Amino acid sequence: MKIQLFQKAICRTPAFSPTDILADKWEELKRLIYDASPDFHTLIKDIPFHEIPLLAERAQLTIWKYFNRAKYRATPFGGFASVSIAEIADQQQTLIVQRNPISNYLTDWSEVDKAKDMFGTALSDTMELMTNSTLYRIGNELRYIRAQEGAVTLASVMTNKWISAVVDCCQEKITVNQLKTSMQQKLGCSKTAVQNLLLQLLDAEIIFSERTPNITGIDYFKRSGFGGNGAKMYRIDHRSVKAGKLDANQFRDLPAFFNFWRNVNKPFRSAAMTDFVIAFKNKFGDSMIPLALALDPEMGIGFAGLHETTWPLFKIKARANSGWTADAELNGVDSCDAAFRSFLINGMVEQNGIQLENFKQADLRHNDPFPNTFSAVMSYLDGLPLLETAGGATGNALLGRFTMIDPSFEAFGRELASIEQAANPDILFFDVAFSGEKAVDNVNRRLNVYNAELPLLAWSLSDEVLDLSDISVCIRNSEVILWSMKYHKRMMPRVSTAYNFGRSGFALFRFLCELQHEQLRTQLSFKLDELVPGCNRYPRVCYRGIVVSPAMWRIPEEFRNSQASADHTSLETLTRWMTNNEVGPYFKYGIHDQTLTFDTREPEDLRIFLKLLKVHGATPIIISEASVASVPVADDQGKMLNAQLILTYYHNDHLFQSVLPQLNPVMNIDEANAFLPGSMWIYYEIFCHPIRSDAIVVNEIAAVVIKAQHLIDKWFFIRYNTPSPHLRLRIKLKSPRGLRTIISLMEQIFKPALKAKKISDLQIRTYYPEQERYGFAGIDLVETMFWRDSEHVLHLLQHPLGRQDLQVQTVQWMDSIFNCLYPDVHQRMLLVKRLAGTFALEFEMSPLDFKSINSEYKTIRALHFPELTRSATQQALFELIENAIAKIGNFSFSEKLLSDLVHLHINRLFPDHQRQQETILYQYLLNHLRMKAARVASPSKW
The missing domain is CATH 3.30.70.100 (Alpha-Beta Plaits)
Structure with a gap:
């Protein structure tokens, strides 16, 4: 897998230069504050610079924070920072961006309810309609998701021929007039009756009209004509690049770091997805079923415990366990090998900095692939590239929101989507369009960069609009697979937004968001304080020429004592502590991208820092080293900017295996x-x-x-x-x-x-009965096999053997079972190797585990593995198997049947830890078959 740097990057730059002083920028800062906080702007709009010291202390602190942000923080927020698209080349150049950005204003998403109220409920004949994409049928009942009073609700209605006819007609976009004509022709309905029915269905959100807000595509407010007249506005600034390019050579060590970190850091699967897979297998087995059924709170298994009838649109507490986004869970003490943790601790003791490339890795253990595109957020530290965060299921996650401001960003996003599609041509990628939190939904607004879209409680302008009823789900080797019945393709969701989906309590949305990370290495950030928590000081960590974790310090409790103040004594104590601990000259304080930068040489900065400590709360205070304006980015007036870069990495490997439709019998909701x-x-x-x-x-x-x-x-x-x-x-x-x-x-x-x-x-x-699981063989025949095997196991339990003898006999029995399909030992060995590999992956078996099992096998091998003597019961079972194989006529189906029979035989035979027993027995069988193959190849040696 060759990871390559995409030749474009996003450059984010603060509004001001670190060298700017407040006296020169006061009037401009006030204009920035106007967009960010109109109420605070009212307080300070007429205050000249020299009167700032006369303001209340809290107001002065707020001004300091805003100015600090405008100089040091590159995260886009109103006019406080801008974005640019920079090219990357193999040469050292300074990137020059325009000083005065282009401001892009959109009506703020919080105004969406006003826009809907303005339209009212009137219907015009030319208005387009579309069925709620979440609608699905259970018998005579229609179930669907709707938003009501700040909550997502699973609603239902008993259907009739008129409702069914409208729903069927609106599967594709249709005008009101076209629908009226169709209903009149099909059911003889008057246009007035259809009009009244439509109003009821629109109110119930069974169907949507074009007046329903769309979070993707052409801006909803522009499309609807709402805006202006005092409406709150959302601002994103864009700076064009005047000259220069970013130097690719500075980032040449990043791909090697990503591979290194993947090797030592354990793969991650969220607890919610793990529970879903287990519950699905228990309830539905290998069936492919409608996704709506799987997530239905009554008939299915739900997701992440979010299967109550009504649930809030977002849960603040969900941040603590929000799937892959919970960095502490991904980067915690158990996320890497013990040898690597020991290496880190030894490096911390030496306090000379840690060079990760000095860690002597064992054999490659974790080889889960990277996404086809992903992001790396970079800044600089003392002239060295600093990796702040990296990962994501798609590079479009950090790019999506900027597609609204300039065509170049949309083109960038489409290029990344094309890379993903070209690498996986048989996969249907689709965006998930959902707006569930008006206060933060501005970040979800984006143009369509993927060809298909599943709109959730939203209108869609996509060329390919998907419905939940078209999506089926199954589990193959613990992998969750979505399948489109309409397009006959495997499906992969993509959410091209940086929205923290862990905030959402909408089960379907959460499921799709988490699914895009499945089977991929999507978290590549390195957090030393999470790998080795609780320390007072952390050294800088590098991988070759890349800083992957800055030096960090825990602030002593004495500095945030409620009695402490920013007086001269406290300031001297803090300065002395920072000198003794080698902090400086700059440090950052805050979490994620909500940080402030302090100059240890400026007493005013340290006084403000002491004030902030008093209101920090009970959590530990960690500060990290920082440097200012060391990024080779400047404005066209020659002022250096404290820029942040978003690099995109990609590869062209095929990631997602398609699923042959004939291997997936689909169970409909009404077929149980x-x-x-x-x-x-x-x-x-x-x-x-x-x-x-x-x-x-x-x-x-x-x-x-x-x-x-x-x-x-x-x-x-x-x-x-x-x-x-x-x-x-x-x-x-x-x-x-x-x-x-x-x-x-x-x-x-x-x-x-x-x-x-x-x-x-x-x-x-x-x-x-598991008709959907074994329908290809005939459930009656399979139940007869279960009967014969139960009789055989009962006989074995009535005449108990020692552990090793029982293992020998079971391995022989397994060999005989697979011999029914593959008499050739080499073909049999290929199948067993594949099955054994699946179990080894499930249990994350290490080289030491394999060595231990192989050593145990040598012990039981001395028992000589006598040929299996078949009882009458066993003979009846083997005849049934041979009949089933002949009836099935498909190797894949037959392999599945035999592996299931083996699985259930071991389940019946061993009282506990059956899965582990099965894992060991497959390794024994693989060794046994290798010996058989060796005898066939060289009979004279045996």
């Missing part, structure tokens, strides 16, 4: 088959401790199936751990008339076990 208690199937859940489960199978379950064998057509059991350990016993009766006898027999046999506390509970449940 069920056997209720009282039908041909009776299903018991027997709750017991894993230690006790073998005895329950051998004694109680065996007694039931033997005594009732004249009533039973087939039966099988499996072990389960959710919600607590239990056995699932499923019995198919020859006739429902035997039900009463079975229930009575179960009560008679299990009552003593319940009294003796051998089991904690016994429940009768509805049986849902």
Whole structure:
């Protein structure tokens, strides 16, 4: 995977130069404050510079903060900073940008409700309509998401032929007049009746009109004609580049750092996505089902605990566990190998700075790929490039909001989208358009740079508008896969905005946002204070010529004591502490991009710093080293600017494997088959401790199936751990008339076990056959295989073997199972190698783990692996398997069936830790097959 630097970058520059003084910039600063805080501007607009000391202390502090921001902070905010597009070349040049930026004004998104109120509810015949994209059907019910009183609500309505007809007509954009004509032709409705129905459906948000706000595409306020007349405005400034280019040579070590950091830092998957995968597999298995069903709070599994009927649009507390955006979780103490942490701690003890390239890496362990495009936010520290943050699922995340201000930014975004698409030509990339927080939604406004879009509670101007009802989801090898039924393509969401989606409580939106990070290395920032927390001092960390973490210091508690003040004594104490700890000459204080820069040589800066410490709160105060105007960027008047660069890196490797449609039987929402208690199937859940489960199978379950064998057509059991350990016993009766006898027999046999506390509970449940999972083979045939295997396992449990003997016999059994499909040992070995690799990846097996398993295998190999002797039960099972393979006629389906049979056999055979047992047994089997292949290749040596 060759990571390359894209030959364009975003350059963000503060409004003023670090060399500017407030006396010269006071009037200009007031104009900037007017856009940022009109109320504060009213207080200071008539104040001349020399009267600032007469203002209240709080007002003086606010002025200092604004001026500090205008000189040092490059994050766009009103007129306080500007953006430019800079080219990158292999030569040292100073980038020259225009001094006076071009100001771009858009009506602020907080005015959106006023715009909607202005339009009212009147309908014109030329107005376009479109179905709410989140709408899906369950029987005669329509369910959909709507926004109501600051909350996202799962709404529903019983459908009828008129509502269904309107919804169907509005799947594609259609005018009111066209819809009226269609309804009149199809159902004989009068135009007045259609008009009244439309008003109701619009009010309920079942359909949207073109007056519904769009967060992407042509600006909604310009499109609708709303604005001006005192409306609040949103400002983004743009500076054109006059001369010069950025020097690519300064960043030549970054790709090597990204590879290094990937190798030592463990892959990350959010807890929410991990839970989703587990819950999905438990409920739906390998089925491909509608995404709406999966996330439905009643019929599905929801996402991230956000599956209540109504939930707030955003949750401030969600920031603490907001998926991949929680840097502390990604960069915490457990995120890297122990050897690397020891290397860091040793470097901190020496206090001479840490050079990461000196760490001697073991073999490559973590090789999850980088996204096709991603960003690196850079500044400079003492002339060296400083990596502030890096990563993201797409380079468009930090670019999107700027596409509204100049065509060059839109073209930039489309180039990045084209790189992603060209690398994955069989994937349907789509943007997710959602506005759920008016106070911060300005950052979500953007033009369309991807060809397709899923609008959530919004109008869409995209050429390809997607619907939730078209999207299906499945799990393949723990990977979450979306599939478009319309386009017959795998789908990948992209959210081309820097919005912190962890704030959102909208399950569908959160799911799509987190999904774009799945199976990719999207967090590449290096945070030493999070890797080794709790220290008072952190040295600078570099990788070759790149600073990846600046030196940092924890401010002692004495300086933020409520009794402390900015008097002369406190100032002297702080100055002495900074001198002793080698802080200076500049340092930053704050979090993320909300920072202030201080000059340790300026007493006024330190006095203000002491005042800020008093109101900091209880969290530790960390400051970091900084330098000023060391970036080779200046304005056209020769003044250096404290710029920040957003570089984009890319590669052209194919990342996302498509999914063949025929391998994914799709279960529709209304297709669920069920056997209720009282039908041909009776299903018991027997709750017991894993230690006790073998005895329950051998004694109680065996007694039931033997005594009732004249009533039973087939039966099988499996072990389960959710919600607590239990056995699932499923019995198919020859006739429902035997039900009463079975229930009575179960009560008679299990009552003593319940009294003796051998089991904690016994429940009768509805049986849902996995038709969607095994439909390709025939569910009746598969259930018969489960029966034969359960009988075989029961026999093994009744005649227990030692651990190693049981492992040997299981490996032989697995080999015989796969031999049914692949008699050739080399073909069999390829399949087993692939399956073993999946388990090894799941458990993040290290070279030491493989060595330990191989050593154990050598011990059991001495048992000589005798050929498997098939009992009558086993022979019946193998005949069923051979019949199924012949019926299926598809290697992929057959492989899936056999691997599932092996999985369930191990589940039945071992009382606990079955997944780990399966992992070990696949490694044993792989070694066993290698030996067999060696015998075939060189029989004389054996």
